[in-house]
Amino acid sequence: MMEYKYERHRADKYRKEQVLPVLLAAAKHFAYVEFSLRDFISAKLGISRGGVDSAYGSWSEAMRALRIALRAQGIELAARSTKRISDDELFIEMERIWNELGQRPSRHEWEKSGSKYSFQPYKTRFGGWTKACLRFIEWRMGKPVVIEFQEIVKTPQKIVPTESLPRGPSDRLRLRVLARDGFRCVLCGHSPAIERGVVLHLDHIVPYSKGGRTTFDNLRTLCAACNQGRGNIEELAKGV
Ligand SMILES: [Zn+2]
Known part of the structure; x- marks a missing residue:
């Protein structure tokens, strides 16, 4: 117990050169928007209030030093009330x-x-x-990633893709499938993150029209081009 208390006490003594890099890291952590001592403590960056005080005497002095160091890098700490990154x-x-x-x-x-x-x-x-x-990804696509359902509409030979908008539990499902597939088409590897114009869907591996279920294991990420290609191959295979 004694040893622990002693270590703790010792750990609270810091020099400015030790604290400043942590304050800089905190500024980055808070995206260069002003942060309070309470914010700093809750970010758990390894230095306590006592640590900051031992180096700078007070929180406001520490903030003054931080602003000077940031200015040297061409960065101004934004006021919390006015600045929010879009x-x-x-x-x-x-x-x-x-x-x-x-x-x-x-x-x-x-x-x-x-x-x-x-x-x-x-x-x-x-x-x-x-x-x-x-x-x-959806910002790049300009629309949401939807789960595609292939249903037989009008003529039995014609498979028409319909789309389901994300809602409720499917939102979590979409997220899991996309994350597993790295937010790219599992066949060609294209991603809207890298190439403009690529549109991703979630596709049923066993088609929905053939009883395939909308589950994590039966969904995969496909780009529109691969999705269409697959549709054609299937129609050819069926001899339509
Ligand atoms: Zn593809």
């Missing part, structure tokens, strides 16, 4: 990183990527990293 700004940055990597960035890859924003604003804005990826 969805577009978040997506444009995601587009840049996604294209640089050539695939969906994992959280870990995102943090290493040197992105303007940490993944924190994505997480809080969209309710999670994977959801943020889905919103980004």
Whole structure:
């Protein structure tokens, strides 16, 4: 017990050179919007209130030092009430990183990527990293990724694709299937994140019209081109 208390006490003594990098990391974590001491503590970046005080004497002094250090990098800490990064700004940055990597960035890859924003604003804005990826894909497509149902309409030979808009439980299902498939077509690998004009659907592997179910295992991500190709092959196979 004594030793623990001693270590804790020691750990609370920091020098400015040790605290400043953590404050800079915090600024990035909060997407360069002003943050309070309470925000800083809740971000759990490894330095306590006592640590900050031991280096700077007070929180306001620490913030002053942070602003000076940021200004040297050409960054101004935005006022919390006025500045909010727009969805577009978040997506444009995601587009840049996604294209640089050539695939969906994992959280870990995102943090290493040197992105303007940490993944924190994505997480809080969209309710999670994977959801943020889905919103980004839909932003690029200009419409939602839908689960496609192939139903026999009018003439029995004619298979007409119909679409279901995401709603309720299917929203979670879409997310899981897309995440599993890396937000790209499982046949050709094309993704709206990389190429404009690519449209993704969720396709039933065993067709819905043949009793295939709308489940995680029976859905896959296809681009519109591959989806159409598949439809044609199936019609040829049937000798229509
Ligand atoms: Zn494809």
